[in-house]
Amino acid sequence: MSFLMNRHTLTVASLCGLLLMLVFISYAVDVRVFTRIATTLCINVVMVVGLQSFMGNTGILSFAHIGFMGVGAYTSALLTIPAQMRGMALPDLYPFMEGLSASPILAIFLGGIVAAVIAAAVSYPLMRLSDAAAVITSFALLVVLHTVMLHWSEVTNGPRTLFGLPAITSLPLTAIVAAGAIAVALMFKESRLGILARATRDDETAARAMGINTPRVRWLAFILSALLAGIGGGLWGHFVGSFSPKAFYLKETFVILGMLVIGGPGTITGAVLGVFIVTAAFESLRTLEVVLNSAQIFSGQVVGVTEIVLAFSMIAVLALRPGGLVPTREIGDAIVGLIRKRKG
Amino acid sequence: MQADIPTTALLASNITVEFAGLRALDGVTIVINPGEILGLIGPNGSGKTTLINAITGQVPLATGQVTVAGDVMPLSAPRTVALSGVGRTFQIVRLFDQLTVSENVETAALAKGIKRKDARKIATEILQEFGMLSRAETIAANLNYGDKRRVEIARALAATPKFLLLDEPAAGMNESESQMLCKQLLELPKQRNLGILIIDHDMPLISRLCDRVHVIASGKTIAAGLIENVRKDPAVIEAYLGSSARQDA
Ligand SMILES: Nc1ncnc2c1ncn2[C@@H]1O[C@H](COP(=O)(O)OP(=O)(O)O)[C@@H](O)[C@H]1O
Ligand SMILES: [Mg+2]
Numbered sequence: 001m002s003f004l005m006n007r008h009t010l011t012v013a014s015l016c017g018l019l020l021m022l023v024f025i026s027y028a029v030d031v032r033v034f035t036r037i038a039t040t041l042c043i044n045v046v047m048v049v050g051l052q053s054f055m056g057n058t059g060i061l062s063f064a065h066i067g068f069m070g071v072g073a074y075t076s077a078l079l080t081i082p083a084q085m086r087g088m089a090l091p092d093l094y095p096f097m098e099g100l101s102a103s104p105i106l107a108i109f110l111g112g113i114v115a116a117v118i119a120a121a122v123s124y125p126l127m128r129l130s131d132a133a134a135v136i137t138s139f140a141l142l143v144v145l146h147t148v149m150l151h152w153s154e155v156t157n158g159p160r161t162l163f164g165l166p167a168i169t170s171l172p173l174t175a176i177v178a179a180g181a182i183a184v185a186l187m188f189k190e191s192r193l194g195i196l197a198r199a200t201r202d203d204e205t206a207a208r209a210m211g212i213n214t215p216r217v218r219w220l221a222f223i224l225s226a227l228l229a230g231i232g233g234g235l236w237g238h239f240v241g242s243f244s245p246k247a248f249y250l251k252e253t254f255v256i257l258g259m260l261v262i263g264g265p266g267t268i269t270g271a272v273l274g275v276f277i278v279t280a281a282f283e284s285l286r287t288l289e290v291v292l293n294s295a296q297i298f299s300g301q302v303v304g305v306t307e308i309v310l311a312f313s314m315i316a317v318l319a320l321r322p323g324g325l326v327p328t329r330e331i332g333d334a335i336v337g338l339i340r341k342r343k344g
Numbered sequence: 345m346q347a348d349i350p351t352t353a354l355l356a357s358n359i360t361v362e363f364a365g366l367r368a369l370d371g372v373t374i375v376i377n378p379g380e381i382l383g384l385i386g387p388n389g390s391g392k393t394t395l396i397n398a399i400t401g402q403v404p405l406a407t408g409q410v411t412v413a414g415d416v417m418p419l420s421a422p423r424t425v426a427l428s429g430v431g432r433t434f435q436i437v438r439l440f441d442q443l444t445v446s447e448n449v450e451t452a453a454l455a456k457g458i459k460r461k462d463a464r465k466i467a468t469e470i471l472q473e474f475g476m477l478s479r480a481e482t483i484a485a486n487l488n489y490g491d492k493r494r495v496e497i498a499r500a501l502a503a504t505p506k507f508l509l510l511d512e513p514a515a516g517m518n519e520s521e522s523q524m525l526c527k528q529l530l531e532l533p534k535q536r537n538l539g540i541l542i543i544d545h546d547m548p549l550i551s552r553l554c555d556r557v558h559v560i561a562s563g564k565t566i567a568a569g570l571i572e573n574v575r576k577d578p579a580v581i582e583a584y585l586g587s588s589a590r591q592d593a
Contacts, residue, residue: 192460195443199451202440209400209434210503211426211455266442328442328483 008186011332015272016179019045023175035171037283042174043236044275046181048259050228052271053185054221055260057194059201060130062138062222063253065229067145070248071118072111072230073237074149074156079107080238081164089164092154104168108234115230120223127215127222130204142253149245156245163242169235177235181228185268186330188224197221251307258310262317264324269331274324281313282306351414353377354430354507354539359398359408361391361563368394370563371407376507376539381529383550383557383571384543387583391563392543393435396509400432401425413506427456431500432509435543437492441485445476445495448484452503463502470498474528490521494528501532507539508532514544526552559583 019042026038051065079102081089086098102110126137149156156162188194197217200207207214237243255278263274285306292302317324329337349355354376361369369391376382384392397403399410401422410417412428431452440448446467453463471477474494479487484495493513500508513529514522526549532538544550550557550571557574559567561583567574574580 192454192463195447195451195460196454198443198447199440202442203438205402206434206438206440207451207455208422209402209426209432210452210499211423212451213423 007330007332007336008190009332010335011269011330012179012183012186014331014335015182015269018272018276019175019178023171026171037279039169039171039174039239041275041279042171042178043169043232043239044256044259044279045178045272046174046228046232046235047256048263048271048275049178049181049185049268050225050232051256051260052265052268053188053228054218054225056265056267056271057189057197057201057221058218060138060218061135061257062225063135063257064138064141064145065225065256066248066253067142068115068119068226068229069233069236069252070145070149070245071115071226072108072233073243073248074162074233075111075114075230076104076107076234076237077162077165078155079110080104080166081162082166085164089162090155090157092157094154097155104166104238108231108238111234111237112227112229112231115233116223116227119226120219123222124215124219127218142249146245146249149248159245161242161244165237165241167238167241169239174235174239177231181231182268182272184224184228185271188221189268193217193220254307255310258314260324261314262324264326266323266328267326267330269329270324270326273326277325278310278313281309285309349375350377352506354399354413355411356395356399357409357411359395359410360406361394361398361403362406368563369398369560372560372563372565374541374558374565374568376541378506378537378539379533380556381533381540381542381553383554384541384560385545385547385550385557386560386566390561392560393511394563395560396432396511396541396543399425399509400430426503429504429506430509431503431505431507433493433496433500433511433513435511435515437489437496439484439487439492439496439499441483443484444481445484445487446471446480448495449499449502452499452501456503466502466504467498470501474498490517493517494525497525497528501536504536505538507541510540510542512543512545514546514549522546522549529553 022038022041026035047065047069051062054060054062078097079100086093122141126134126141129137150159196212200212200214200217204214259274259278260271262278263272264270289302289305292298321327357373359369359372360367372395374395384395386392394403398405401417401420401424404420410425412425412430415428417425417428440451443451446464449467449470450463453466454460458466468477468480471480476491476494476498479491484492487495497510497513514525517525529540529542530553533540542550542553554571556569557571558565559574559580566579566583567577
């Protein structure tokens with residue numbers, strides 16, 4: 001089979017094609033709102049594909065992911081808020097940190113590294129746990145990260161909004177990073193570590209009996225996942241320009257978990273598809289809300305439709321199709337399968 | 345007795361396992377030599393599966409010790425035992441359901457630190473041997489029962505173990521599947537200098553595969569040795585083979 005026909009190449013190409021299409025449509029339509037939505041979508045692809053690297057391969061639900069997004073966003077902020085704004089943006093900043101500075105692109109990448117290092121340092125003991133215990137401790141980790149962001153005023157400006165990040169994040173940049181995240185996640189999934197992680201996911205006892213070091217492979221998947229979350233956080237920070245710790249908590253966790261669960265945590269195709277579907281549904285519902293409210297069909301304001309619909313969609317998918325819309329086969333596998341069938 | 349055990353053997357000596365007051369194994373000593381297929385038989389609940397779990401470090405030992413080719417195994421360390429060259433299968437098949445057949449087999453090699461490409465080659469060879477190459481890309485969950493059993497054995501072999509512990513590998517197989525398995529198992533010891541321990545209830549199958557058998561009942565060894573001698577042992581007839589064996593004799 002030639003290189004171009006390789007199922008993994010096909011998967012990456014198909015998913016990146018989807019992103020490319022989004023970029024083209026956005027330029028063709030040339031409406032600001034659409035570009036904003038498309039940019040957010042690409043950032044969410046980085047986030048959800050990052051979550052897939054851990055959750056999909058190890059089978060462990062993690063609530064901590066958004067916390068690492070926050071780590072990335074704050075790290076990038078510290079490195080890029082212009083010197084003349086620092087005094088205002090971060091009045092309590094430690095003197096030794098005042099001189100820190102990097103270009104935004106480098107800062108976004110370093111945000112990922114810092115998130116990965118923190119994940120590496122704190123998560124190893126958690127990786128011995130499975131099932132409910134693992135899920136609960138990942139939730140505890142989110143609470144810890146959130147609390148630190150809320151109270152470490154010197155570095156985060158506490159619960160107040162931190163502003164002054166250069167708004168350099170563009171749609172093409174996010175699309176390129178999203179494409180990179182897709183490629184990295186697929187490479188990991190198909191690597192030695194990825195297969196070992198998926199083995200521990202499917203049967204921990206058998207994996208141990210074969211000598212697989214379960215905590216270690218989970219740990220490495222978690223670090224990769226945090227790296228991508230950190231990069232996603234930096235991208236987002238430089239997109240919105242200002243944020244506070246509450247941007248990295250429960251509601252956001254719910255949205256990216258919803259995207260992954262609906263799309264299918266087992267595949268990168270599912271993760272990407274989940275982002276597209278949930279984004280499309282969200283934006284349509286939001287428009288519907290606006291229309292309903294402006295037409296004043298109901299006496300009060302219609303709010304929260306999007307969250308409720310997401311919640312019910314998650315329940316429906318979990319009940320009817322527990323593996324999500326794309327449970328096991330990547331799009332590249334499906335294409336190769338089709339071609340083989342045609343050839344007979 | 346211990347003096348003439350070759351240092352290449354797997355020795356589990358004086359193994360006692362307790363579950364909340366229940367003594368599932370009581371001072372059992374068993375030796376598996378490279379190149380032989382040893383049968384482990386005994387009534388249901390006599391502790392056969394527990395003995396495999398004890399050897400592989402998957403249940404804590406109350407007493408006893410496991411030595412693999414001269415190396416003393418640390419307690420409750422299944423990874424160390426696995427990486428010292430002891431492979432196993434499970435009474436209830438445990439495959440990695442969402443992985444393909446080939447990936448399932450590869451994992452055992454990968455776990456030993458072998459590179460992806462080489463692991464793939466090893467998996468292909470073994471699947472070929474087991475006549476499963478055409479199913480290499482099938483998701484394991486979609487296999488029929490007999491094939492699942494064979495993939496589980498193939499997977500254990502991909503780690504190139506010195507010893508292989510099989511927990512009722514023919515259970516649930518039909519006659520022809522079990523015949524084929526038998527033929528494949530008979531090849532292994534000489535080919536790979538592998539020591540096999542096999543649990544099964546099917547006495548004809550055990551007689552075909554094994555020269556030596558080890559019999560346990562209620563967690564204790566009641567007989568061990570050449571199969572024709574063990575067959576005549578009154579304790580064995582009483583505890584396990586029951587009236588059907590008495591009629592055979
Ligand atoms: N994990 C466990 N916890 C408690 N009791 C167990 C456990 N595993 C096995 N047993 C008990 O130990 C005894 C031996 O079981 P087992 O080794 O499975 O027997 P066999 O494989 O010979 O049929 C049985 O009485 C069984 O109920
Ligand atoms: Mg048993």
